[in-house]
Amino acid sequence: MSTETPTPFAARPGFVADEATGVAAHYGNPLSEQRDLAAGRALVEAGHRAVITVTGPDRLSWLDSLTSQSLKGLAPGQSSETLLLDPSGRVEHAAAVLDDGVTTWLIVEATxxxxxxxxxxxxxxxLRVEVAERPDVAVVGAFAGLQGVEALAPNGLPLVWEDGWGEVAEGGVAYADEPSHPARDWTYRETLVSRDALAELASSPVPxxxxxxxxxxxxxxWRPRLALExxxxxxxxxxxxxxxxxxxxKGCYRGQETVAKVHxxxxxxxxxxxxHLDGSDNxxxxxxxxxxxxxxxAEAGDEGAGAPAREVGQVTxxxxxxxxxxxxxxxVKRSTPxxxxxxxxxxxxxxxxxxxTIVPPSAGAAAGVPRMPRLGAVRR
Structure with a gap:
């Protein structure tokens, strides 16, 4: 959403705008808002998200051939996620995917x-496909349990994408330790609504x-986001x-060779x-x-004061x-202890x-191919 188009949620008490999107950064108490959002008692206007539609009988097989997820068998109402990689396997785009039997809806970073x-x-x-940006459709985020948000259903199926981050998708693999993974409580979903309906939603009693x-x-x-991570x-x-x-x-797609080789x-x-950051300096x-x-x-007074920092990565x-x-x-670098x-x-x-640790240094090398001895090496 452009900051030139005020959101109807701006009329809510305590509204403070997010500079990049114009939607609410918070309404005066971000910590309390987190509790309500996580408990399924509040919604968030997801102005950082936008919608693309793909129509036509070849839409799912076509998207399947281009991106990283298996989509040609995606059932109406089933949620998925896919990546567009460059030929070297680097991430270029990410999309939440939902099909209603007639149209495939892609929820992506607005930028x-x-x-x-x-x-x-x-x-x-x-191929028999048509692609369109959909500025007439807005995205509302919430966690399981929230009531009072009516989804668009142009083809009879409510357009609600459920994030599957909490479980490993079929054909996928997890590098993070599953028993301790915090996504077990991640029940986030994104509901597509008419942008014209936002005013009614903003004036409703839904927190x-x-x-x-x-x-x-x-x-x-531990959920990555394209625009930041x-x-x-x-x-x-x-x-x-x-x-x-x-x-x-699945079958071939751009970047598959790198995906397979690294894994x-x-x-x-x-x-x-x-x-986990030290908050003493605020x-x-x-x-x-x-x-x-x-x-x-090195800190002042320490032996070796003035030693250069060993940089290992960046905050995302x-x-x-x-x-x-x-x-x-x-x-951070894989070599970081x-x-x-x-x-x-x-x-x-x-x-x-x-x-x-989310991704351990040992991630990959799943094939377990033994190293062959060098020619001429003597076995002891």
């Missing part, structure tokens, strides 16, 4: 919608939360995205971690802030969680951080 739609349109060739609340819950669930080098393995958006046994024979060069890191190994930045997202306090997601204390350079303040 990437135009570019993604244009790329898809160029790839139609002679609302801002984007800050949603971001904090997303980070705590992905850069020009990202491959799905680094973000544990093989669990929900990649089918390892079966290699290791992703970087890995996603969650950071400084929250920003996207792109440098992450270093603690102790490589950060928030204050209503239970966990200040937290962040970061992408899992037990190393870290420090984030945030606003010229060194913020101490304890890391929680």
């Amino acid at each position: 990437e919608a135009e570019a993604f739609a244009q790329w898809l349109d160029r790839m139609r060739f002679l 609302a939360a801002g984007l800050l609340a949603l971001e904090a819950l997303r980070i705590a669930a 992905v850069d020009e080098r990202s491959i799905p393995h680094e973000l544990d995205w093989l669990r929900s958006a990649v089918h390892l046994d 079966n024979l290699g290791h992703p060069p970087r890995r996603l971690v969650m950071l 400084v929250l890191p920003a996207h792109g802030d440098t992450v270093s190994i603690a102790g490589t930045v 997202s950060a928030a204050v969680h209503y239970e966990l306090g200040p937290i962040a997601l970061a992408v 899992v037990d190393a204390g870290l420090v984030v350079d945030a606003q010229d303040t060194a913020v101490a951080a304890a890391q929680e």
Whole structure:
């Protein structure tokens, strides 16, 4: 949503706008809003999301051939997620996918919608598909249990996408430790509504939360987001995205060779971690802030003072969680020791951080191919 088009939710008490989208960042109490959102008592206007539709009898097989998920058998009402990779396997676009039997609905980052739609349109060739951006459709986020939001149903099926992040999708694989995975309580869903209906929803008694609340819950669930966790080098393995958006046994698609090679024979060069941040200075890191190994930045009076920092990665997202306090997601080098204390350079303040492993250094090499001895080597 453009900031030039005021959201009807701006009339709600305490409304504070998110600079990038114009929708609510919060309504005065982000921590309380998190509690209500997580408990299924509040909705969030997802102005960072946009909608693309694909129609025509070839739509699902066509999307299946282009992207990382198996979609040609997607049943009406079934939710899925897929990635568009470049030929080298790097992530270019991500989409939540829902089909109603007539139309496939793609929910994407609003900043990437135009570019993604244009790329898809160029790839139609002679296939029976039509691609369209849908600015007339808005996205409302909520967790299981919320009542009072009526979904669009142009073809008789309510358009509600349910995020499957909490479980490993068929054909996918998880790198994160499943028994301790925080996504077990992640029941997030996105409902498509007419943009004209937003005013009625905004004036309803349904409680609302801002984007800050949603971001904090997303980070705590280790859920990657294209606009923040992905850069020009990202491959799905680094973000544990093989669990929900990649089918390892489907047919060919762009970037498949890299996906298979890294998963079966290699290791992703970087890995996603969650950071538990020291909040004593009341400084929250920003996207792109440098992450270093603690102790490589020598403090005044220490032996070796002035030693250069050993930088290992960058913060991708950060928030204050209503239970966990200040937290962040970061992408670090695979070689970063899992037990190393870290420090984030945030606003010229060194913020101490304890890391929680999401993608372990051992991720990949699933084929377990034994190393062959070198020619001429003597066995002892």
